[in-house]
Amino acid sequence: MTWRQKTLYQKVKNASGWVHLSQQDIGDAEAQAIAQALTENTTVTRLSMYKNQVSDAGALSVAQALELNKTVKELYLSENQIGDAGAQAIAEALKVNTTVTALVLHRNQIGDAGAHAIAAALKENKTVSVLVLYHNQISDAGARAIAEALKENKTLTILFLANNFLTRTGITAFKQPGSTICQFKSLGDQLAHSVQIAASAPTNAQSQPSFDLDFEIQQLRSDLAVRDSWIDVLQRSQPAFGSFAGSIPKVPLAELVTATNNFADDLLIGQGGFGRVYRASLSGQRVAVKRLSAESVESYATFQLELDSLSRFRHPNIITILFYTESHDGYCLVYELMPNGSVRDRLDCKNNTPPLTWTQRHRIAADVSRGMKYVQTAFFPEHVLLHRDLKTDNVLLDAHFNAKVSDFGLVRDAPHFDEQNYLCTQNIQGTRVYMCPEFVAEGRMTTKTDVYAFGVILLELVSAEKPCPRLISAARKAVQYQTVIELLDSALDRNAVEHQSVSELAVLALECLDDAADGRPSFCDILDRLRL
Numbered sequence: 001m002t003w004r005q006k007t008l009y010q011k012v013k014n015a016s017g018w019v020h021l022s023q024q025d026i027g028d029a030e031a032q033a034i035a036q037a038l039t040e041n042t043t044v045t046r047l048s049m050y051k052n053q054v055s056d057a058g059a060l061s062v063a064q065a066l067e068l069n070k071t072v073k074e075l076y077l078s079e080n081q082i083g084d085a086g087a088q089a090i091a092e093a094l095k096v097n098t099t100v101t102a103l104v105l106h107r108n109q110i111g112d113a114g115a116h117a118i119a120a121a122l123k124e125n126k127t128v129s130v131l132v133l134y135h136n137q138i139s140d141a142g143a144r145a146i147a148e149a150l151k152e153n154k155t156l157t158i159l160f161l162a163n164n165f166l167t168r169t170g171i172t173a174f175k176q177p178g179s180t181i182c183q184f185k186s187l188g189d190q191l192a193h194s195v196q197i198a199a200s201a202p203t204n205a206q207s208q209p210s211f212d213l214d215f216e217i218q219q220l221r222s223d224l225a226v227r228d229s230w231i232d233v234l235q236r237s238q239p240a241f242g243s244f245a246g247s248i249p250k251v252p253l254a255e256l257v258t259a260t261n262n263f264a265d266d267l268l269i270g271q272g273g274f275g276r277v278y279r280a281s282l283s284g285q286r287v288a289v290k291r292l293s294a295e296s297v298e299s300y301a302t303f304q305l306e307l308d309s310l311s312r313f314r315h316p317n318i319i320t321i322l323f324y325t326e327s328h329d330g331y332c333l334v335y336e337l338m339p340n341g342s343v344r345d346r347l348d349c350k351n352n353t354p355p356l357t358w359t360q361r362h363r364i365a366a367d368v369s370r371g372m373k374y375v376q377t378a379f380f381p382e383h384v385l386l387h388r389d390l391k392t393d394n395v396l397l398d399a400h401f402n403a404k405v406s407d408f409g410l411v412r413d414a415p416h417f418d419e420q421n422y423l424c425t426q427n428i429q430g431t432r433v434y435m436c437p438e439f440v441a442e443g444r445m446t447t448k449t450d451v452y453a454f455g456v457i458l459l460e461l462v463s464a465e466k467p468c469p470r471l472i473s474a475a476r477k478a479v480q481y482q483t484v485i486e487l488l489d490s491a492l493d494r495n496a497v498e499h500q501s502v503s504e505l506a507v508l509a510l511e512c513l514d515d516a517a518d519g520r521p522s523f524c525d526i527l528d529r530l531r532l
Contacts, residue, residue, distance in 0.1 A: 059086025115142025455512025
């Protein structure tokens, strides 16, 4: 064992009660040491390892330990890199383990194979009452397997499956007769419904998982993005404005030069008028480094705007800025790396990537509206922020295809602003096809300016076509003559997609594209209509 592995081993071996090992860059080797300690410990009841780098190999070690350990009741492995193999190993352990009551695995990479294994385990396990699987890669097939298992399982009382790749077919499976204790209403109702189950199902107070307050707040803040009202409450309690230098760490340019191999071309992942973007590894974390020219006054203004804006934001659907560099040799912004690229790239199937599924497209629409609602309301009424360059190139996808709005280099800060106010500018910047009529003609900006751009994005998600006036005209005719399904991306199977869902998205798009700003819905209204 390395020194660190030995330290973790001793810590867990000698621990009692709750062991908190979250956000500590724990990988598979460290997980193996922790697992070994679990086989020897007889007093640990709760093990928290969320937000680490544990993959299938580490999950296998922990699973093997669970087969022997008889005291751990709650296991938190969320926000790691666990896939189907790791989920299968944990599922096998649950068939023999008789003490685990809460298993938290959200924000991993578990797909249908892992879901089938978990379903098989649920048919045999008699102790797990809480299962958290949201933000994975489970589709209808995996959901149906779990739903079938619940017809036999009588102990699971709380189940989270939101933000997977489910359609209404998968959701409907949970509405079938058979499971009278743990039911499933809809993706949008997951949090509230689970609370109802926990309150109504017969339980033993001694055996119910003791979800501590810190854990609940952490989950509500960074994971349960679907519950916007809770997120807004938590975010509004934080200071809205402050010096970015106090919250975003500054790193030396030399460190970024090393991380990008002197900004090598083989690490280049994107470029444009703003500069160039490189992938890199910094402090053990995969990142994207945006390098702007030091010679342009406009580049420096863009740098300042984006840094100032993103230093205010902490939201699951807004790109996270991690570090920045400012020197006479250039300006750099360092972001979390979004491995699935931009929505535009995925709609174009760039680098032979598979087409986005309809469920993924619908979820992307909801994610963008959720992020934009936050941008416009987080600091209201003191400030409203206008993005001004919202487009599919600036919506990025993480490893789980969660969408995040990026590129705030053109953002405008509007103090004491509401739907009746507007700003005017003579400097018309942005991408023309996403611009609303009043902005093109008069330079007039309102809270509905970004809504118009969002309408264009919705039509792109439906059709996969690049935005142009012809696409908008075609959509209007298709809605008028009820032939919207003909707009659907040819890469998708029309027989496998709910026609009503496609029509609803197209109709919403045209409402967002209303020539009159007053005729467009707000992002609050849009989000309500997009919730599954």
